[in-house]
Amino acid sequence: MVKNTGRPGYLQIADDLRDQIRRGSLAPGNPLPSTTQLAATYDASLSVVKLAVGVLRNEGLVIGQQGKGVFVRDDAAPAPPASNELTEIRATLRDLSERLARVESTLADRE
Structure with missing residues (x-):
């Protein structure tokens, strides 16, 4: 799903995940798919997916729980x-x- 637009792949993935969070497809409290699943979905490397998730963490949209996964924050800002x-x-x-x-x-x- 990552396209050759000149925009880095990790930002394209972060944009898509952010959009899913804001539309409610990924609801507050729900886990993101695993890094491996996201890599397969976006046809990207694990490191690119980790960078994308890191962007969402920095924006405060998701939070990681050691050994459990990454979850959409309950207070994620609506679009x-x-x-x-x-x-x-x-x-x-x-x-x-x-x-x-x-x-x-x-x-x-x-x-």
């Missing part, structure tokens, strides 16, 4: 509503476009 996220993205793009136009204008004035 923000898509419309709010899209509004934020549009505002950021607008801001970046305005900043780029100012930079280009400044550079054009120097020439």
